[in-house]
Amino acid sequence: MNNEIVNLKIDYEDVLVRMGANKYRTKIDTKIETSILETIDLAKKLLQPKYAISMATKKIKDNDIFLDDFRITSKDIFRLLENSEQVCGLIATIGFSIDTKISLFLEQKEIMPAFILDSVGSVAIEELVGNICNDVKEKFGPTTMRFSPGYGDWPIQNQKDFLQWLGAEKIGITLSPTFQMVPRKSVSAIFGIQKQS
Template sequence: MAQVFRPEKVNCMPDKKIFLARAGARYSMLVKEHGFMQRVNALFLQALSQIGPLVFHTTVSIDQLPNKVVPRVFDGAKSATVFLSTLGESIDQLINNYVNQGQTFEAMILDAWASESLETLNETFDHKLRETFGEGTMRFSPGYGEIDVRMNKYIVKELLNVEQITVLDSGEMVPRKTTTCMIGWYK
């Protein structure tokens, strides 16, 4: 059974420089345009009020994982923590609402914000795990390297058994701002 970590919102607040770069903009220049930054900051706060971040996680012996899930970079690892992070449904709805209203600017900024917010959350949880387990491998997600993104279905439904997340046959997950990650541990 997966354990659940409920992060504080500050753990999901993305670095503005990075999420604006995701949106194709340069923070150091934009910050001088007061009106523009006002809009960005308002969206930042709106997004922050909408997210319901959660992390589902389990730590198992490497032997318990199917070979198709374990990347080569995990060689030598004895155990692994597999986790799913999500910002929840509301942020998807918020972005969709903007898209449906033809407010593409808002949708674009929020999409970049949410992606980077999720990454910030993963970074936070990554640090927390390393404080507990010590030396480990790099953080790895299905869809990268040799691990098929469709393995998400196994991770979400069989290993972590998370009901709130839908995994499509393509391996994509709903809510959209959801990722799965793994870290191998050497001890």
């Protein structure tokens, strides 16, 4: 695992935006600012970042995309990968510890700490995924935007086969009966490596 990828900084301003604050209009009092900074420090101790990527050469049959044995039926994905022969899938998580701490805050009716930690966790997983995507770009060249099951016309039910292709269980990610990933702060996505002209 690449330490540069999983060494997450967690930007204070990004946390504010995730909390719904407008950095130009919302006045953050000193107490809240201190709470956010302390929560970022707490989150860094709780983070258990893990990720896996799979690469495959795209094959097309009957307007469906095949990545090895994994089949995707989606016009959105077909368009996304139109100019890509190589396709990358990724799965990433920051682990269970933040979920557990948020649940503990809620049990203790500490709503604001739970809300702040949830926002920090969302920023952390997005940074992890961004770091992975940047690493792929550096190694293979420009990429398309990323796309996840449950968006557009790619059904959330495809999450099961997608995660199996990615080897998600090897890094501790499973699915709930409603196809939500566990731990909660996990992301799966697909993107193409764009052809070089």
